[in-house]
Every structure is written in structure tokens, then in C-alpha cells.
Ligand SMILES: [Fe+2]
């Protein structure tokens with residue numbers, strides 16, 4: 001009996017399902033960042049707003065990267081339905097704390113996929129996912145560093161302005 | 175022709191010459207290539223049977239499932255849905271098993 005399945009599909013169904021779930025997570029992250037950008041705009045935190053607009057489009061790029069991979073491997077990529085995102089925040093600090101929490105969830109999910117790839121000997125997908133592993137290290141670092149500023153400077157209006165101005169300058173250098 | 179999986183009212187066979195599958199369910203035959211089979215399974219996977227069972231809404235008693243780019247449709251009752259779901263999911267497990275067998279027996283000799 002021929003191995004028809006392998007001839008058409010390079011990645012196992014169970015992994016495809018997890019990748020599609022990751023597509024959804026990235027889409028949700030993109031929407032969540034957009035809501036955060038809007039909040040920052042409304043509250044005149046211009047640099048933070050810019051930061052979150054950029055994050056939002058990065059998340060969409062992540063989503064598309066996964067989407068194309070699924071399709072290229074012969075799987076069925078599912079355009080995700082995104083639930084409403086949080087748009088009310090009590091402070092700028094809360095916005096960044098929520099962002100970090102989201103990123104941590106995304107990291108956990110990515111790690112889980114890598115672990116599943118190993119269990120299933122799917123080295124190609126594992127290799128593909130390594131890019132995301134690295135990306136998460138960067139993203140978590142940047143947001144953590146910004147949260148450090150809140151600890152260092154406090155949250156009075158002048159400090160908040162200073163923090164906002166520094167947001168765009170944080171980067172992860174290896 | 176190789177029998178992949180069967181349930182009480184249905185079966186899925188693989189036709190090596192044509193590189194496709196034939197699903198028969200309650201006397202009807204549906205020809206699917208690998209892509210449409212995978213698409214069909216993804217479609218079936220998205221139905222939450224538990225939710226449909228618990229729902230009071232009568233419209234959920236029948237489901238219309240498009241097949242092969244909407245060339246044909248399956249109209250199934252909930253009971254039939256459960257069976258078709260088992261049929262298709264079971265078939266995929268057997269196909270994956272076949273891939274493993276191929277890998278272990280045929281491709282392992284390449285190294
Ligand atoms: Fe991401």
C-alpha cells in the first residue's frame with residue numbers, strides 16, 4: 001500500500017493543529033497590542049502607542065509566517081477568529097504588565113510545540129519554530145526592561161513621561 | 175484497493191492506482207484525493223459534537239458538510255456525524271500508521 005499521506009503532507013495532523021492554534025494566538029496578540037496602542041494614544045503616551053502599533057504588526061507577521069508554513073507543508077491553514085481584547089487599563093504600567101503576561105503565554109505555547117516536535121521526530125518544524133523561540137526571548141526582555149523603569153522611576157506624572165520617552169529606545173542586544 | 179478503516183455504515187479505501195481515497199457511507203460513494211481528504215477531516219474536526227448534543231436548538235439536528243470544494247455535500251444527522259467523525263479520524267490514524275510502517279521498513283534501509 002502506497003504512503004499517499006506522506007507524499008502530500010510533510011507535517012503530521014496533530015502538529016498542524018498546534019500550529020494553527022499558534023496562528024490564533026499570534027492573531028490575538030496582534031489585536032491585543034492594537035487595543036493597547038489605542039489606549040496609549042488616548043492617554044498621550046505617544047512613544048508607547050508607537051511601540052504597541054509596531055508590536056501589533058510584528059505579531060501579524062508572526063501569524064503569517066506560521067500560516068505560510070502550514071500551507072507550504074500541505075496542511076490546512078485556518079484563518080483565526082479573534083475574540084475581543086482588553087481595551088481598558090488603569091495605568092501605563094498595567095498595559096505593559098498585561099503585555100508581558102501575554103508574551104509569557106505565547107512563549108509557553110511555543111515551547112510546547114517545540115517539545116511536541118521532538119517527541120514526533122519532526123525536525124523541520126522544530127527548526128522552523130526555533131526562530132520563534134529566539135523572538136520570544138527578545139520580546140520578553142524588552143517588556144521586562146520597560147517594567148524595570150516603573151520600579152526605578154515610580155509612577156508620578158513626570159516619571160511616566162520619562163518612561164514613555166524611553167520606551168522606543170529599548171532593544172535586546174545579544 | 176486497500177481498506178483503510180470501516181464503521182457500521184461506512185468505509186474508506188485507498189486506491190493506489192488513482193492516488194485517491196473512496197469513502198462510502200450509507201450507499202453513497204465519495205471520491206477524494208489526499209488534499210480533499212485532509213480538508214474534509216479538518217472540516218469534520220471543527221464540529222463540536224458535545225455542544226451540538228447539549229444544544230436545544232433544532233437546527234443543530236442536521237449538518238450540511240461540503241465536500242471537495244463544494245462539488246458535493248453530505249447531509250448528516252447528529253448520530254451520523256458521530257459515525258463519520260470516527261470513520262474519518264480512524265482512517266487518518268491508520269494512514270499515519272502506514273506512514274510509520276513505510277518509514278521504519280522501507281526508508282530505514284536507506285541509512
Ligand atoms: Fe509573536
Ligand SMILES: [Fe+2]
Pocket residue numbers: 029059103106139
Ligand atoms: Fe510577541
